[in-house]
Amino acid sequence: MIDLFYYFRKKIIDPLSSLRVTERWLNSLSLKDEYQAHKHISDALNIFNSSTDPLTKERLQILMRLDEGSQLLQKNLCDIYLKKHASDPELEQKLWKCIFANFWHLAHGYQAFIRDYLDHPEQSEISKMIPLITVRAIHYLSGEIKWRYFHQEMVQPNMWKRLHKLYRLSELHGFSNEKVTIAGGSSESSCMMEYFRILMLDMLVPTSLQIEQIELVEQWLMRWAEVMHLDNHYAENRHTHFIDLSKPAGAGKIVPETEGEKLRFWDISPLLAEVTRSLRLQREGKQLDRIGIEGKYCDSACLDFMEQLSTLWMTDSAARVYPRELSDNKTVEVVCGISCVISMLDSHSSNSESCSLNALSAKWPIENESATGYGLIIHSDACSNAEVGRLIGVRDAESNGPWKIGAIRWVKNAESGKISLGVEKLSDSPRAVKIERLELAQLHSENLQEQAGIITADVKELRALFLPNVDNKGMASSLILPISEFTAGKIMDLHDKQLTYKIRFTEILENSEDWARIKFDILGRRSRAA
Known part of the structure; x- marks a missing residue:
C-alpha cells in the first residue's frame, strides 16, 4: 500500500512535482483497497489546493490527471454508499466524508485556475482550456451540493453566488453551450446543461426526497438537460421559470411580480416532454438501460416517481425564495396524522375543541421558519x-x-439526543369538508332518508381537507384524503359551508403512506338544503 504522506515526510519524491511523476504515482496505487486509494488521491488534491506554486498549464494538467484518476474509485464508492447507507450508519458517515471531499477539492481546484485566469487573462497559458475548466467547476460544485442534500443540507447563499458567477462567465465568453467531456466519462456536457441540472434538482426541494430519489433525478437530468435552453429575454406566452443571477438563491416559477436585472428564463415544456417520452419508452420496453438503482429502487417504483416529477416541477413549492428567520424561543402546537389533523380542524371550525382532542396535540420548539415552512x-x-x-x-x-397544515420532509439527528425536522407548509387556510358518494346525496335531496338505512352498507362518507388555491405558489385547489379512498374518475359530492359541489377525482399530486393530495374537477354546484 502506498502511503502518500510517507513521500512528503521523507522528501523522497513529490507526486505532484510534474505531470510525469503524477502519472507514475497514480499507476502505482493499489486498487485492492479502493477506499484507501481514493483517500490518497483526496489527500493529494488537498495538498495541491493548499500549495502556493504558480498555477501554470502543467499544474492544471496535474489537477486534471488527479481528477481523471479518481473517477472510477469515486463511482465505485458512490455505488456502495447508495446500497448500504441505510443499513450501516458508520459506513455511511465514512463514505460520505470521502466522496464529498473529492467533489469539494476538485470544485475548488478548478475555480482557483478560473480566478487566476480572470486576474491575468493576457498572460494566461490556459485561455483555450477555460470552457473545459468551467464545465468541470460547475459539475463538481453541483456534486458537492447534491451530497449536501443527502444530509438534508440546503444550498448556502455563497454556493449559489459561485454557481451564478461560473455560468455568467460562460455566457460572457460565449461558450455556455460548448460541449466538453467530463472527466472519467464518455458523455459530453456544457456549462448550460450542468447549471440547468442543479437548478432543476434544487426546485424539487431535495431535502424532502429520499437519497435514492435525489440520485435518480440527477441521473435522469443528465439525459434530459440537453433539450433545455436559458434565454436572456422574457417571452410571456412561452417561458415558465426563471433564475436571478444577481441573487444568492435558486430558480423559481414565473409569477406576476417577477423582476430583476439579471434574469434568465426558460420554458419547461421540452423537459416535461422528455419525461413523458422516457415513461412511454420504458413502459413499451424500448428503452433498455436501467432507470433504477440495483438492489434499492426497482424500475416500477422509478416509473411512479418519474411520473410525479412533472407535477413537482410545476407546483413550485420549489426553490426557497423566502429567507429563513431564526426563532426566539417560539413554540408551535402540533397534531400528527391525517385523522388527527381533520378532527382538530373540524372541532376548531365549530369552536368546540375538547380535552380529548387537545390531548392529541404536542408543543414543539421552532428552530427557524419562513413563509414556506418550519424547522422544528x-x-x-x-x-x-x-x-x-x-x-x-x-x-x-x-x-x-x-x-x-404541512408535511414532514426530512428528519435528522441533532445534538443532545434531539431530533431536527423540516416541515413544508401545504396550506395556511385548510378546511375540513365532508365528501359522500352521489347516491346518498340524491337520497337526501329527494327526501328519501327513510330508505337510507337499507343501503347504509353501500354508502361511503368521509372527511377530507380542502386546500384553497394559492396563486403565488402556482397551486390550484386540491384535496387531502386517505390514500385508500382515491380512485381516478370517482364522482362525489363535496359539502363546504352552504354549498355542495359535484366533483370528480382526477389524479394524485403527491402522496405518503396514509394520505394523498389530489386534483379534482368541479362538475356542478348547488346550494345546500337548510
Missing part, C-alpha cells in the same frame, strides 16, 4: 410521530390562532 426541534422520545411524509397540523402555541 423535538426530543427523541417524541420521534415516533416525526416520520418523513407525515401530515401535520401546526398553529402558534401562544395565540391559539388558525391551524395550518
Whole structure:
C-alpha cells in the first residue's frame, strides 16, 4: 500500500512535482483497497489546493490527471454508499466524508485556475482550456451540493453566488453551450446543461426526497438537460421559470411580480416532454438501460416517481425564495396524522375543541421558519410521530390562532439526543369538508332518508381537507384524503359551508403512506338544503 504522506515526510519524491511523476504515482496505487486509494488521491488534491506554486498549464494538467484518476474509485464508492447507507450508519458517515471531499477539492481546484485566469487573462497559458475548466467547476460544485442534500443540507447563499458567477462567465465568453467531456466519462456536457441540472434538482426541494430519489433525478437530468435552453429575454406566452443571477438563491416559477436585472428564463415544456417520452419508452420496453438503482429502487417504483416529477416541477413549492428567520424561543402546537389533523380542524371550525382532542396535540420548539415552512426541534422520545411524509397540523402555541397544515420532509439527528425536522407548509387556510358518494346525496335531496338505512352498507362518507388555491405558489385547489379512498374518475359530492359541489377525482399530486393530495374537477354546484 502506498502511503502518500510517507513521500512528503521523507522528501523522497513529490507526486505532484510534474505531470510525469503524477502519472507514475497514480499507476502505482493499489486498487485492492479502493477506499484507501481514493483517500490518497483526496489527500493529494488537498495538498495541491493548499500549495502556493504558480498555477501554470502543467499544474492544471496535474489537477486534471488527479481528477481523471479518481473517477472510477469515486463511482465505485458512490455505488456502495447508495446500497448500504441505510443499513450501516458508520459506513455511511465514512463514505460520505470521502466522496464529498473529492467533489469539494476538485470544485475548488478548478475555480482557483478560473480566478487566476480572470486576474491575468493576457498572460494566461490556459485561455483555450477555460470552457473545459468551467464545465468541470460547475459539475463538481453541483456534486458537492447534491451530497449536501443527502444530509438534508440546503444550498448556502455563497454556493449559489459561485454557481451564478461560473455560468455568467460562460455566457460572457460565449461558450455556455460548448460541449466538453467530463472527466472519467464518455458523455459530453456544457456549462448550460450542468447549471440547468442543479437548478432543476434544487426546485424539487431535495431535502424532502429520499437519497435514492435525489440520485435518480440527477441521473435522469443528465439525459434530459440537453433539450433545455436559458434565454436572456422574457417571452410571456412561452417561458415558465426563471433564475436571478444577481441573487444568492435558486430558480423559481414565473409569477406576476417577477423582476430583476439579471434574469434568465426558460420554458419547461421540452423537459416535461422528455419525461413523458422516457415513461412511454420504458413502459413499451424500448428503452433498455436501467432507470433504477440495483438492489434499492426497482424500475416500477422509478416509473411512479418519474411520473410525479412533472407535477413537482410545476407546483413550485420549489426553490426557497423566502429567507429563513431564526426563532426566539417560539413554540408551535402540533397534531400528527391525517385523522388527527381533520378532527382538530373540524372541532376548531365549530369552536368546540375538547380535552380529548387537545390531548392529541404536542408543543414543539421552532428552530427557524419562513413563509414556506418550519424547522422544528423535538426530543427523541417524541420521534415516533416525526416520520418523513407525515401530515401535520401546526398553529402558534401562544395565540391559539388558525391551524395550518404541512408535511414532514426530512428528519435528522441533532445534538443532545434531539431530533431536527423540516416541515413544508401545504396550506395556511385548510378546511375540513365532508365528501359522500352521489347516491346518498340524491337520497337526501329527494327526501328519501327513510330508505337510507337499507343501503347504509353501500354508502361511503368521509372527511377530507380542502386546500384553497394559492396563486403565488402556482397551486390550484386540491384535496387531502386517505390514500385508500382515491380512485381516478370517482364522482362525489363535496359539502363546504352552504354549498355542495359535484366533483370528480382526477389524479394524485403527491402522496405518503396514509394520505394523498389530489386534483379534482368541479362538475356542478348547488346550494345546500337548510
